[in-house]
Amino acid sequence: NAGVTQTPKFQVLKTGQSMTLQCAQDMNHEYMSWYRQDPGMGLRLIHYSVGAGITDQGEVPNGYNVSRSTTEDFPLRLLSAAPSQTSVYFCASRRDRRILGANVLTFGAGSRLTVL
Amino acid sequence: DQQVKQNSPSLSVQEGRISILNCDYTNSMFDYFLWYKKYPAEGPTFLISISSIKDKNEDGRFTVFLNKSAKHLSLHIVPSQPGDSAVYFCAASVSGGSNYKLTFGKGTLLTVNP
Numbered sequence: 001n002a003g004v005t006q007t008p009k010f011q012v013l014k015t016g017q018s019m020t021l022q023c024a025q026d027m028n029h030e031y032m033s034w035y036r037q038d039p040g041m042g043l044r045l046i047h048y049s050v051g052a053g054i055t056d057q058g059e060v061p062n063g064y065n066v067s068r069s070t071t072e073d074f075p076l077r078l079l080s081a082a083p084s085q086t087s088v089y090f091c092a093s094r095r096d097r098r099i100l101g102a103n104v105l106t107f108g109a110g111s112r113l114t115v116l
Numbered sequence: 117d118q119q120v121k122q123n124s125p126s127l128s129v130q131e132g133r134i135s136i137l138n139c140d141y142t143n144s145m146f147d148y149f150l151w152y153k154k155y156p157a158e159g160p161t162f163l164i165s166i167s168s169i170k171d172k173n174e175d176g177r178f179t180v181f182l183n184k185s186a187k188h189l190s191l192h193i194v195p196s197q198p199g200d201s202a203v204y205f206c207a208a209s210v211s212g213g214s215n216y217k218l219t220f221g222k223g224t225l226l227t228v229n230p
Contacts, residue, residue: 004159035220040125042205043205058217092159104150110158110159
């Protein structure tokens with residue numbers, strides 16, 4: 001049981017380049033989300049999904065796109081990378097979208113992105 | 117507007133002593149609270165949670181206290197061990213909310229000295 005797997009672990013981009021951060025979970029979790037962690041800012045929600053085909057915006061969605069074609073995968077796309085998107089990105093999932101108390105978020109190990 | 121505040125960026129304690137990490141919130145709709153622990157180069161891991169219908173929840177060396185009137189919660193670690201050295205995030209949510217989101221604080225770096 002791998003849990004939440006993120007790839008790549010590290011990535012360096014130039015301004016204007018595009019890329020996709022991959023996230024996969026093997027726990028059959030309904031709910032998946034992307035957070036970014038910046039120094040002194042904590043964890044901020046970018047986008048989330050409550051099931052295949054359903055996505056919505058979090059606190060800081062600008063510059064990012066997501067899709068959820070399967071239960072297992074929730075990729076995060078940067079269409080035109082900017083230095084402000086330099087951050088550590090975490091994918092997280094939870095089994096049941098309706099019962100927060102019973103099912104806590106399981107996080108991946110993170111993807112460190114640097115935009116030059 | 118920061119709805120979950122961890123005002124101490126760092127805390128240093130001696131091994132065997134008590135560690136107390138504090139968290140304040142401003143949104144009175146929050147009714148479920150969690151603490152996550154994060155080691156460097158790893159993702160956050162769930163530590164302990166508490167519902168607003170309780171004022172205390174205990175799990176081994178970890179106890180979370182909730183003071184709803186003060187909108188304040190705290191995490192007590194007794195006794196502290198060097199392996200507890202990590203960043204601790206407080207998080208809150210509205211259980212019946214339509215988006216089931218967790219709002220995180222900025223984190224407190226705990227260092228437990230041997």
